[in-house]
Amino acid sequence: MRDDELRRLFQMFGDPVADAVNPPTPAQIRHRGQRRRRRVALASTMAVLIVAAAGVGVVQARNLSRTSPTHPGPEPAVTSASVPLTTSPPAPPTSGATGQATTATTLPLGTVGELHAIQFLSATQGWAAGRGAILVTSDGGQHWGRQYGGNANLLTIDFFDARHGWAVATDPAPTLLGTSDAGQHWRALGEPSGGTLGKVHFDTASQGFGVAARNSSPRDTRLVATGDGGATWRWLPTPSGAGAGTVVSDVCFSHPGDGWLVTSSSTGAGGTVWRSAGASSGLTIAWHRSYQLNTGGDPVTGAQLQCAGPGSAWVQVAGGGAAGHIAYVLLNTRNGGTTWKAVLVNQFTWRLLFPGVPDGPGSYPGPFSAVSPTAAFALGSTPPAGDLLSGMLATAGATPGPARKVPALSAMRTPQGVSFVSATAGWVAGTDSTGHGVILATTDGGQSWKAQLS
Amino acid sequence: MADDGEFDHFYLRTYGRVVAELYGVVGSVQEAEDAVQEAFARASLRWQRLRDYDHPDAWVRRVALNLATSSLRRTSRKLAAYRRVGPPAPVPPPSEERVMLHQALGRLRRHQREVLVLHYLADLSVEEIARVLQIPTGTVKGRLFRARAALERELGGSGEEPVPGGNEVRHA
Numbered sequence: 001m002r003d004d005e006l007r008r009l010f011q012m013f014g015d016p017v018a019d020a021v022n023p024p025t026p027a028q029i030r031h032r033g034q035r036r037r038r039r040v041a042l043a044s045t046m047a048v049l050i051v052a053a054a055g056v057g058v059v060q061a062r063n064l065s066r067t068s069p070t071h072p073g074p075e076p077a078v079t080s081a082s083v084p085l086t087t088s089p090p091a092p093p094t095s096g097a098t099g100q101a102t103t104a105t106t107l108p109l110g111t112v113g114e115l116h117a118i119q120f121l122s123a124t125q126g127w128a129a130g131r132g133a134i135l136v137t138s139d140g141g142q143h144w145g146r147q148y149g150g151n152a153n154l155l156t157i158d159f160f161d162a163r164h165g166w167a168v169a170t171d172p173a174p175t176l177l178g179t180s181d182a183g184q185h186w187r188a189l190g191e192p193s194g195g196t197l198g199k200v201h202f203d204t205a206s207q208g209f210g211v212a213a214r215n216s217s218p219r220d221t222r223l224v225a226t227g228d229g230g231a232t233w234r235w236l237p238t239p240s241g242a243g244a245g246t247v248v249s250d251v252c253f254s255h256p257g258d259g260w261l262v263t264s265s266s267t268g269a270g271g272t273v274w275r276s277a278g279a280s281s282g283l284t285i286a287w288h289r290s291y292q293l294n295t296g297g298d299p300v301t302g303a304q305l306q307c308a309g310p311g312s313a314w315v316q317v318a319g320g321g322a323a324g325h326i327a328y329v330l331l332n333t334r335n336g337g338t339t340w341k342a343v344l345v346n347q348f349t350w351r352l353l354f355p356g357v358p359d360g361p362g363s364y365p366g367p368f369s370a371v372s373p374t375a376a377f378a379l380g381s382t383p384p385a386g387d388l389l390s391g392m393l394a395t396a397g398a399t400p401g402p403a404r405k406v407p408a409l410s411a412m413r414t415p416q417g418v419s420f421v422s423a424t425a426g427w428v429a430g431t432d433s434t435g436h437g438v439i440l441a442t443t444d445g446g447q448s449w450k451a452q453l454s
Numbered sequence: 455m456a457d458d459g460e461f462d463h464f465y466l467r468t469y470g471r472v473v474a475e476l477y478g479v480v481g482s483v484q485e486a487e488d489a490v491q492e493a494f495a496r497a498s499l500r501w502q503r504l505r506d507y508d509h510p511d512a513w514v515r516r517v518a519l520n521l522a523t524s525s526l527r528r529t530s531r532k533l534a535a536y537r538r539v540g541p542p543a544p545v546p547p548p549s550e551e552r553v554m555l556h557q558a559l560g561r562l563r564r565h566q567r568e569v570l571v572l573h574y575l576a577d578l579s580v581e582e583i584a585r586v587l588q589i590p591t592g593t594v595k596g597r598l599f600r601a602r603a604a605l606e607r608e609l610g611g612s613g614e615e616p617v618p619g620g621n622e623v624r625h626a
Contacts, residue, residue, distance in 0.1 A: 006574050007574050009551060009555055010478070012551060012555075014475065014575045026458070029495050030461070030498045032491065192588070194588060228503065235588055
């Protein structure tokens with residue numbers, strides 16, 4: 001049967017139905033939508049009230065167990081089984097230095113396990129995330145409280161502003177959590193159909209992009225987008241001209257229309273940084289090639305990307321391993337991607353590709369934090385030296401500061417998180433050798449570190 | 455209010471066509487209408503955003519397909535659909551060809567009906583189907599090939615057997 005015959009048959013099948021149906025009036029449809037919205041809102045309110053009541057009960061029970069002279073047992077650890085997804089009703093807001101901090105934590109801090117990510121929006125307001133934990137501070141880390149105590153092992157956290165944030169976990173199940181009230185309540189959001197989110201980045205309170213593994217395959221990661229705050233996601237095409245087998249590593253936007261994407265080839269060599277090409281239509285982005293890293297056949301195994309203001313970005317590309325080293329290079333652009341400059345490189349591996357570029361911290365790449373268009377703080381580890389973790393301030397256009405040791409963190413439990421809000425003030429989150437979460441803070445650009453959470 | 459007018463126009467223009475498409479997938483006008491009405495109700499809440507989409511009807515189609523997916527919910531939905539939608543709309547007596555196609559589609563697998571309906575009834579390209587179903591274009595091509603062969607067999611034609619191992623192609 002020919003195509004046109006089949007088409008005619010289907011039209012004959014569908015047309016009478018399309019013509020015969022008697023649609024409700026548009027007002028009736030909108031009314032049905034409003035009814036649904038009220039039902040959902042009522043159900044959410046009921047759920048929050050029930051969970052909040054349970055949370056208050058848990059907290060009261062803990063307080064009782066701590067204060068009762070006849071039950072002097074140890075302080076109970078916060079576990080995934082005992083702590084609800086959302087916190088109990090918000091306490092009165094406390095003002096941070098920015099005047100917009102609204103942290104009101106009602107869960108006890110409890111035992112903090114592995115920490116993987118940290119993000120500060122200002123010198124006072126920050127969040128950290130890890131296994132079964134989202135922690136918050138509104139005084140620069142002098143005091144930390146817990147906002148989430150479920151069982152998700154959260155690997156990334158992304159706050160667009162002081163109210164809207166998202167956290168991603170891939171185990172024990174793919175999970176995207178979101179908040180619109182500075183973390184007082186976290187709720188589960190959506191995942192792309194047939195895929196698992198690995199990281200997200202929002203450029204407005206509702207519009208965001210992410211990298212998701214198709215069928216949970218780390219070798220098939222693609223770009224996804226949401227226009228409703230993460231409730232639903234759709235797959236976006238890889239840039240035209242990227243070629244088959246392109247792996248999407250990271251995406252970020254300074255603001256809508258000013259974005260970057262980094263990809264690599266699943267077959268090995270080469271990494272590409274893409275620049276969003278001007279105006280976009282909704283979530284459909286046109287990309288053009290901004291930088292091509294030719295590694296001469298060496299594999300590219302991953303890349304991280306951070307926006308640093310209009311037309312500025314930092315990219316770290318990682319390559320293959322050799323003799324206790326993993327190749328990496330930290331690149332910077334400040335002119336919309338017209339030119340790129342290598343700022344740090346693992347000289348043991350890629351010195352021929354980037355001759356004369358300063359050596360980076362550690363023999364393995366770590367996370368980095370873009371401070372400004374001209375400065376970033378990079379972490380690296382050196383497994384042959386007892387997993388020594390070190391960091392250094394990288395500056396585009398000037399000699400980077402010396403690599404300095406970051407104490408008391410186990411570099412094996414990657415990824416650690418790092419967040420700097422200036423060239424001097426920063427935080428690193430990770431895990432110590434006993435498996436407990438650690439947050440270290442510096443006020444001198446990483447020359448000295450002070451432990452928080454202790 | 456201008457938004458309402460725009461949504462109303464979109465809804466009235468698209469409703470019948472999407473119901474017909476979903477009917478081809480689920481085999482029941484009532485179920486199709488209920489799922490499509492629910493999809494449009496949800497679209498009305500999100501119209502500020504959907505209006506900027508290149509193809510907002512693709513969103514409605516996807517949601518309606520999802521709503522009609524769960525076989526566990528289908529029985530209860532039939533009852534709820536009857537309550538909400540009422541008895542089926544009077545449809546002209548079916549032609550013999552229509553009855554044959556209806557029966558043949560009913561014997562295919564759900565995902566085969568989806569691609570056939572979206573391609574031959576909704577007139578979507580392979581790329582557009584991939585976007586609606588959120589699957590790779592290679593998978594769409596594979597499904598379409600197999601579905602078409604299966605349909606031709608059901609209709610008594612000479613549909614070729616798919617080549618073993620030549621089924622759903624996945625992108626690397």
